Amino acid sequence: EDKVVQSPLSLVVHEGDTVTLNCSYEVTNFRSLLWYKQEKKAPTFLFMLTSSGIEKKSGRLSSILDKKELFSILNITATQTGDSAIYLCAKETSGSRLTFGEGTQLTVNP
Amino acid sequence: DTEVTQTPKHLVMGMTNKKSLKCEQHMGHRAMYWYKQKAKKPPELMFVYSYEKLSINESVPSRFSPECPNSSLLNLHLHALQPEDSALYLCASSQDSLRHLKYEQYFGPGTRLTVT
Numbered sequence: 001e002d003k004v005v006q007s008p009l010s011l012v013v014h015e016g017d018t019v020t021l022n023c024s025y026e027v028t029n030f031r032s033l034l035w036y037k038q039e040k041k042a043p044t045f046l047f048m049l050t051s052s053g054i055e056k057k058s059g060r061l062s063s064i065l066d067k068k069e070l071f072s073i074l075n076i077t078a079t080q081t082g083d084s085a086i087y088l089c090a091k092e093t094s095g096s097r098l099t100f101g102e103g104t105q106l107t108v109n110p
Numbered sequence: 111d112t113e114v115t116q117t118p119k120h121l122v123m124g125m126t127n128k129k130s131l132k133c134e135q136h137m138g139h140r141a142m143y144w145y146k147q148k149a150k151k152p153p154e155l156m157f158v159y160s161y162e163k164l165s166i167n168e169s170v171p172s173r174f175s176p177e178c179p180n181s182s183l184l185n186l187h188l189h190a191l192q193p194e195d196s197a198l199y200l201c202a203s204s205q206d207s208l209r210h211l212k213y214e215q216y217f218g219p220g221t222r223l224t225v226t
Contacts, residue, residue, distance in 0.1 A: 034215075042220055045215070088153075096141060096204065097155055097166065098215065102151070103152055
């Protein structure tokens with residue numbers, strides 16, 4: 001099965017807070033794990049993770065994959081109101097299929 | 111240029127209409143995708159084209175008919191849709207889908223479809 005589970009489903013924080021978003025997945029046919037940010041329309045790519053234990057960073061965002069425990073986390077430090085969005089985690093399987101989790105709705109209040 | 115464009119942005123159609131959604135990319139990507147996203151739900155894969163050939167059809171009803179005229183264009187032809195088909199239809203592209211996905215998928219802004 002290609003189930004992807006994200007938590008929390010919703011999160012409200014204040015500017016400057018640090019947040020950790022979680023994503024767990026089923027191991028079947030795993031090839032990579034991707035994170036996307038979705039505001040009003042198109043999901044925008046954040047990270048692709050294929051190797052365990054190697055942190056990827058982009059500014060205030062970082063992500064890491066644990067292939068033994070089958071999960072990934074997305075960290076956002078010093079949050080800003082512009083970080084408010086739905087964060088989607090997706091598992092890539094054979095044939096370039098992406099199975100998305102339900103997403104985490106992050107709201108950053110000023 | 112990492113842009114995927116989609117037209118129209120919004121579409122309202124009756125259940126007897128025939129319409130088409132269009133997607134275009136000029137990044138030289140050889141894989142293109144159609145996703146359907148209902149409100150407050152994640153995108154769900156519908157079709158994958160790889161090197162202009164249909165490689166995946168996720169058991170999509172035949173009232174949705176994809177077409178890939180060339181490596182830059184992807185169409186989705188719609189006919190006799192149902193109200194429950196109303197959704198955001200997203201197009202995406204990536205470098206290669208034949209082997210392990212080494213490159214991320216870039217999404218277009220989507221077409222908001224309403225079936226009345």
